[in-house]
Amino acid sequence: MEVVSQIINGAQGEIILREKSDKPIELGEILIAEDSDNKILLQVYDLQYGSQLDPKRIEYASGLTIEEKWEDLKFHDQELRNYVLVKAKALAQMKKDDNTILVPKRLPKHFSMVRRFSEDDKEFIAKQENSLLLGNLRSGSKDLGIKVHINGVEALSHHVLVAATTGRGKSNFLKVMLWDVLDKDYCGILVLDPHDEYYDVLEKHPASRENLFYYTNKKGFAGAYSLRIDVKTIKPDDLFGVVSFTEPQEQAVIKYWKAFGENWLLEIARDKECIFEKEGVHPGSLSVVQRKIHTKLGIQFEDGNFACDNEVFDISGGEKTIDDVCRLLSTGKKVVMDTSMLMDEAELLVGSIIANRILEVYKAKKAENRLKEFPVVSIVIEEAPRVLAENKINEANNIYATIAREGRKFKVGLIAITQLSSVIPKEIMANMNTKVIFGNELAVEREAIISSASQDLSKDGKNIASLNKGEAIISSIFTNFAIPVKVPLIDELAKPAARSQPVQRKVM
Amino acid sequence: MPSFAHISDCHLGAWRDKTLRKLNLEAFEKAMDKCVEKNVDFILICGDLFDKNIPDLDIVEQATRKMRQVRNQGIEIYVIYGSHDYSPAATSIIDVLHSSGLFTKIMDADNATDKVSLKFLHDKKTGAKIAGISGRRASIEKYYYEMLDREKLESEGGFKIFAFHIGVNELMGGSMHTDECIPVSFFPRNFDYYAGGHIHSRTEKKENGYGLFVYPGTTFGWNYNDLENAANGEERGFFIVDFDSSVKNVEFVETMKNSVKLFEINADNKTTDDVRKMLDKICDDNSFENCITLIKIKGVLASGKSSDINTQPVRDKIYAKGAVNVFINRNALSSKEFDDIKIKADARETIEERIFREHSGMCAAYSLNTLKGDEGARSAKAVLDAAKEGKKENETKSDYADRIAAKIARILGAGT
Known part of the structure; x- marks a missing residue:
């Protein structure tokens, strides 16, 4: 055993170790204290200097060095008298006889020798059923090369929050996660991709031909499906969750829905006379609804024809797109939708329509007691506060909030990505049962995540602030402790993989 | 103005019932006669001309005779395989008839590289250029589309037709699953006409960035569902397309000479006696002359079992009134007492x-x-x-x- 430190002091939650002089320890590093029955996993959350000398003498000695140029001044027994004190917390305790992992309820033995985490300790990170890769185990800034998985069915149905500021690696994380599940059929995942950044990488996966479906209206993507949605497939509930309406406006929408059924949106866009004025629809309300439908969704009625500013909403095509996507998701496929040409609300509406339908389908399956036959479905939403912020979640029929609250009962979950965890209400944060926490300089954001984490991260503020790009902490109810990870670069994963080539057949 | 006929899914030899088999052949013969009458320059058959790769020889003989008559009028026939008349394991009748010179198989590709490079077939009379991909079992042709050298096809000038035998996702109205068809983005752009087969419903749609996509549907029908759809108003026939440098006119020509009548009986909570009476009532109808009659009995009987319902007297009565065929479908009929049918569907x-x-x-x-x-x-x-x-x-x-x-x-x- 290569000793790197020794437990010298402290208390539960604040164990103090002395660092061995030639074995520097990093913030966030994971260490092992071991006795005959147990291994205790420790994580470093603070470092500070320690010395046997009077601080005033040290300060004086420093003055001699920098002011008097006594460059060869050295302390006698330097390594013995001056050292680094390490503050650590116990993350987990493993019983050696059966590898059971417990929450530590006692301190490691006083003066225990402590070593670094090694390959022999990887049982702390047991591979799970229906595994979902979250990264490699990290000790400080060192990638230990041990893959960290959690149970994907559980984690995805209980929602995943990815908290990251720009440039900390959230896109890479999602690509790695999607890459990992692309050949697994326990989950269907819908990615609404406003930057059109996922397909290029994921299509290199060997299983992409069978399992990856790409919807775009960009030219030159052979094999891509047209992202066209028949406006008749949109229901008022889909719209209410993503576009704000006043009560009179909402009443007007419902009036048209009742009168015209699936043609309600077109009839609203077409109606210049306010045909329901006598029945209480105010022309002003109708006009505002028409304007919102135009500005948010791009749909309007001009010169006797319907027109759409984008190519997504259509009046003569795309009638099966939503059904197709729902069916693909419910058979464990991964669907990437290029929404880069859509405005915010239109993108959310697309997700809202699919989320509503898939939740309906899965509720029906649950009623038939057949839910276990179906894969978990997860929907990736970028900039989650657009639908999960305090002022959004109580809007009528916000399907994203509904899924966040009760989706887990029906195996429908969210992967919510945000830079601003602090604007998501605690109730929703508490429902996000797996949090992937990347580095964040803002104390208020760190506090929002720490206070809703599944493990006690109250001492991890500095640790989170010091995380480099690609480094994260996984806090989940499905892990025994908050796990530090380093997310591998997707380019490294994608490089050795070659998409399966079509079988060469004679063409006749 | 030059013109061509676009036919698909004749499924010659498909029916076990001799009358339906004959009517199916007659629909094909009618299509051929119409092509001669309309003086088309060539005929394009987009798959499933026959129902099997090696069909009964009497059907082959009759179909061959009719196509020979057409060829003798100077009308070329171009064909691709369909999912039914192609076999990965054996030679198809399509190969035999191609070798005999009766018609020409379209696909002539070079896949020496990692791409499928299609060669155009030039119709000498009209100058039309035709390329295409045949159908395969289980839609294996998806792979060919993936490997297709689209650029080369797109850069070719002139009036171009792309023949295919597969469902196109964007054109389907919900009848096919995404993985049973391919997205339109797999097709090369800049063709004037995309001649489809495999889908048994008439479909015409202009796709953004492409030419006109057309499925003529089947000339008669392949199974009960096809006949039921015909009874519900689905037209059966083929297209005649006028063109010069682009498509000028597309005309649908019907080929089914018999009408199809559909009667549905809801047997929910009925006894077998009730159902028998409902069947008898159908026989009161007096318009069965030359008609294909479909009777669909569905639902869950309150008592008795479906086999207690003897349908032979009903058949006899309807035949006596001049029907050419009576088809009684009780696949979706079950009984509370003898509930052994779990799948509710129409066709086998x-x-x-x-x-x-x-x-x-x-x-x-x-x-x-x-x-x-x-x-x-x-x-x-x-x-x-x-x-x-x-x-x-x-x-x-x-x-x-x-x-x-x-x-x-x-x-x-x-x-x-």
Whole structure:
């Protein structure tokens, strides 16, 4: 055993170790204290200097060095008298006889020798059923090369929050996660991709031909499906969750829905006379609804024809797109939708329509007691506060909030990505049962995540602030402790993989 | 102005019932006669001309005779395989007739590289350029589309036709699953006309960035569902397309000479006696002359079992009134007492497909991909179809067994 430190002091939650002089320890590093029955996993959350000398003498000695140029001044027994004190917390305790992992309820033995985490300790990170890769185990800034998985069915149905500021690696994380599940059929995942950044990488996966479906209206993507949605497939509930309406406006929408059924949106866009004025629809309300439908969704009625500013909403095509996507998701496929040409609300509406339908389908399956036959479905939403912020979640029929609250009962979950965890209400944060926490300089954001984490991260503020790009902490109810990870670069994963080539057949 | 006929899914030889088989052939013959009458320059058949790769020879003989008449009028016929008349295991009648010079197979590709490079077939009379991809069992042709050298096809000038035999996702109205068809983005752009087969419903749609996509549908029908759709107003026929440098006019020509009548009986909570009375009432109708009559009995009987309902007297009465065929479908009929039908569907093929789909999950642990998921369901259906093939005349039992076993092994990817 290569000793790197020794437990010298402290208390539960604040164990103090002395660092061995030639074995520097990093913030966030994971260490092992071991006795005959147990291994205790420790994580470093603070470092500070320690010395046997009077601080005033040290300060004086420093003055001699920098002011008097006594460059060869050295302390006698330097390594013995001056050292680094390490503050650590116990993350987990493993019983050696059966590898059971417990929450530590006692301190490691006083003066225990402590070593670094090694390959022999990887049982702390047991591979799970229906595994979902979250990264490699990290000790400080060192990638230990041990893959960290959690149970994907559980984690995805209980929602995943990815908290990251720009440039900390959230896109890479999602690509790695999607890459990992692309050949697994326990989950269907819908990615609404406003930057059109996922397909290029994921299509290199060997299983992409069978399992990856790409919807775009960009030219030159052979094999891509047209992202066209028949406006008749949109229901008022889909719209209410993503576009704000006043009560009179909402009443007007419902009036048209009742009168015209699936043609309600077109009839609203077409109606210049306010045909329901006598029945209480105010022309002003109708006009505002028409304007919102135009500005948010791009749909309007001009010169006797319907027109759409984008190519997504259509009046003569795309009638099966939503059904197709729902069916693909419910058979464990991964669907990437290029929404880069859509405005915010239109993108959310697309997700809202699919989320509503898939939740309906899965509720029906649950009623038939057949839910276990179906894969978990997860929907990736970028900039989650657009639908999960305090002022959004109580809007009528916000399907994203509904899924966040009760989706887990029906195996429908969210992967919510945000830079601003602090604007998501605690109730929703508490429902996000797996949090992937990347580095964040803002104390208020760190506090929002720490206070809703599944493990006690109250001492991890500095640790989170010091995380480099690609480094994260996984806090989940499905892990025994908050796990530090380093997310591998997707380019490294994608490089050795070659998409399966079509079988060469004679063409006749 | 030059013109061509676009025909598909004739499924010659499809019906066991002799009358329907004859009517199916007559629809094809009518299509050929119309082509001569309209003086088209060439005929393009986009797959499933025959229902099997080796159909009964009497059907082949009659169809060949009719096509010979057409050829003798100077009308060229161009053909691609469909999913039914192609076989990965054996020569198809399409190859035989192509070799005999009766018609020309379109596909002539060079796939020496990692791309499928299609060559254009030039119709000498009109200058039209035709390229295409044949149909395959279980939509294996998806791979060809993936490997297709689109750029080369797109850069060719002139009036261009692309022939294909597969569902196009954006054109389907919900009748097909995404993985049973391909997205339009797989097709090369800049063709004037995309001549489709495989889909049995007439469809015409202009796709953004492409020319006109057209499915003529079947000339008659292949199964009960097709006839039911015809009874519900689906037209059966083919297209005649006028063109010069682009498509000028598209005209649909009907080929089905008999009307199809559909009667539906809802047997929910009825006794077998009630159903018999409802059947008798249908017989009161007096417009069965030359009509194909479909009677669909569905629902859950309150008592008795479906086999207690003797339909023969009803058939006799309707035939006596001049019907050419009476088809009584009780696949979706079950009984509270004898509830042994779990799949509610109309056609045998649909029931088979659904059963295989529902049970394909049980093969998840097998190593062969051809046994898993939708691919597994398709493989199972193909195996069942192969097992249904009859022994040929003069074929020994052991040759027959070997032939079927080899075919099944190939379908499952285990053979050579």
